[in-house]
Amino acid sequence: DIQMTQSPSSLSASVGDRVTITCRASQSIRGYLNWYQQKPGKAPNLLIYAASTLQSGVPSRFSGSGSGTDFTLTISSLQPEDFGTYYCQETYSSPRTFGQGTKVDVK
Amino acid sequence: QVHLQESGPGLVKPSETLSLTCTVSGGSVSHDRWSWIRQPPGKGPEYIGYIYYSGSTNYNPSLQSRLTISLDTSKNQFSLKLTSVTAADTAVYYCARETYSSGSYPCDFWGQGTLVTVSS
Numbered sequence: 001d002i003q004m005t006q007s008p009s010s011l012s013a014s015v016g017d018r019v020t021i022t023c024r025a026s027q028s029i030r031g032y033l034n035w036y037q038q039k040p041g042k043a044p045n046l047l048i049y050a051a052s053t054l055q056s057g058v059p060s061r062f063s064g065s066g067s068g069t070d071f072t073l074t075i076s077s078l079q080p081e082d083f084g085t086y087y088c089q090e091t092y093s094s095p096r097t098f099g100q101g102t103k104v105d106v107k
Numbered sequence: 108q109v110h111l112q113e114s115g116p117g118l119v120k121p122s123e124t125l126s127l128t129c130t131v132s133g134g135s136v137s138h139d140r141w142s143w144i145r146q147p148p149g150k151g152p153e154y155i156g157y158i159y160y161s162g163s164t165n166y167n168p169s170l171q172s173r174l175t176i177s178l179d180t181s182k183n184q185f186s187l188k189l190t191s192v193t194a195a196d197t198a199v200y201y202c203a204r205e206t207y208s209s210g211s212y213p214c215d216f217w218g219q220g221t222l223v224t225v226s227s
Contacts, residue, residue, distance in 0.1 A: 001168075034213040043201055043217035044152065050209035087151060091211050095167035096154040 002026050002090055006099035014107045019075040021102045023088035028068045032092035035064055035073045038101075039084040047086075048073065080106050109134035111202050111218035119196075119225050125189040129202030129218060136160060136178055140205035140212060141185045143176060145198035146220075153198075157205060158185055192225045199223075 003026035013019050023033065031051040036044035046055045048064035051071060061076045075082055083106045088099040115127035129141070142157035156166035158176045166174050175188040189196060199222050203214035 031209075032211050034211065036214075043203075043220050044214070045217075046213050046215050049213035049215075050211040053209050055213075055215065089152075089154075089213075091213065094165050095156075095169070096212075098152045098154065101151045 001095060002029060002093050002097050004088055004090055004097050004099040006086075006088060006102050008102060009100065010103040010105070012105040012107055013078050015078055015080060017078045019078050019082075019104065021073045021086055021088075021104075023066075023071045023073070023099050025069045025071075025090055025092075029090045029092035031067045032090055033064075033066065033071045034089045034091060035062075036087045036089065037082075037084050038087065044087060078104075078106060082106060109204055109216040111204065111216060113200060113202050113218045113221040115221065115223070117222060117224060119192055119223060120227050121193055121225055122191055125187070125192050125196060125223055125225070127187045127200055127202075127221065127223070129185050129187075131183045131185075131204075134204065134216075135180075136183050136185055137180050139207070141176075141178070142203045142205050142214060143187045144201045144203055144214070145196075146201070147195075147198045152201075155187065155200075194225050197223065197225045 005024045033051045035048040038044040052064045085101045085103045110132045140157045143155040146152045173190045199220040201220045202218045204216040205212040
């Protein structure tokens with residue numbers, strides 16, 4: 001199985017801060033990488049697919065980049081509603097492995 | 108807007124079979140891929156597998172020997188059966204739609220999830 005490693009595992013930032021989360025795959029997954037946000041007690045919500053394409057309805061402060069093994073999710077200006085846990089997921093192979101998550105707190 | 112709803116027992120005894128159904132509205136299971144994902148308490152999601160509208164399936168190798176995912180187009184539903192369960196199968200189980208997007212298959216619509224506890 002492909003291993004997906006996210007960093008950091010948690011972070012705390014202030015409203016307006018630029019936040020970056022990274023996801024590294026154990027082998028190349030080309031551009032087959034998705035990002036989700038999950039709030040407590042809710043299902044994950046798709047933010048970014050194919051590494052850099054913004055899902056419809058997702059605010060433009062979210063962006064994704066990367067290819068091969070290294071990927072980044074950036075929140076350009078953190079908002080209070082952006083708290084939650086963020087997961088990357090590869091869809092290059094089977095099973096479609098998720099990262100372990102990055103918990104974001106808004107100060 | 109596609110809506111998915113999981114249903115099934117919330118408590119299953121060890122060694123028995125976990126059975127869940129996902130009912131789809133606002134979309135058709137005769138298109139796209141339909142997947143199951145689970146999340147143990149306090150942990151990240153684990154991909155279980157998917158069924159394609161044609162009926163072909165793809166399972167997580169770690170679960171393959173115990174897993175069956177099936178489709179009922181007449182009811183617009185798909186189902187999960189996991190046999191010989193243990194406490195390690197305790198999780199919130201989600202159903203989701205995967206749609207082809209830019210070469211990828213992200214899960215763009217999810218059910219609310221249902222907690223299944225394996226305990227005697």
